[in-house]
Amino acid sequence: xxxxxxxxxxxxxxxxxxxxxxxxxxxxxxxxxxxxxxxxxxxxxxxxxxxxxxxxxxxxxxxxxxxxxxxxxxxxxxxxxxxxxxxxxxxx
Numbered sequence: 655x656x657x658x659x660x661x662x663x664x665x666x667x668x669x670x671x672x673x674x675x676x677x678x679x680x681x682x683x684x685x686x687x688x689x690x691x692x693x694x695x696x697x698x699x700x701x702x703x704x705x706x707x708x709x710x711x712x713x714x715x716x717x718x719x720x721x722x723x724x725x726x727x728x729x730x731x732x733x734x735x736x737x738x739x740x741x742x743x744x745x746x
Contacts, residue, residue: 677707679721683743684735687713692740699734717746 684696693711700709700720708721718735720726728745735742 676723677721678723678725679719680726681746682718682720682731682735683746684711684716684718684740685743686740687711687716689713695738696735696740699738700731703730703734716743 687693687696690713693713696711696718697709700706700718703722703726705723705726706720707723708719710719712718720731728742732742
């Protein structure tokens with residue numbers, strides 16, 4: 655028989671594993687980023703898209719890694735990048 659704390663840990667572990675399995679990471683190419691401020695502006699706008707759980711922008715390469723709970727609509731990503739003042743080239 656399991657104690658309540660053992661069950662809770664086991665249940666939590668299963669939920670985290672399921673959550674990790676359902677995430678998608680997509681890399682986009684963005685032009686115009688030159689510094690940390692640029693990275694922050696792009697990351698902030700993209701992070702507002704529903705389903706996005708993490709954003710990592712790299713000005714040096716122009717690449718932005720977006721982790722989400724499912725495939726994102728490229729139009730929504732393009733609009734977010736435009737709002738930040740940069741241009742989405744496409745998926746890298």
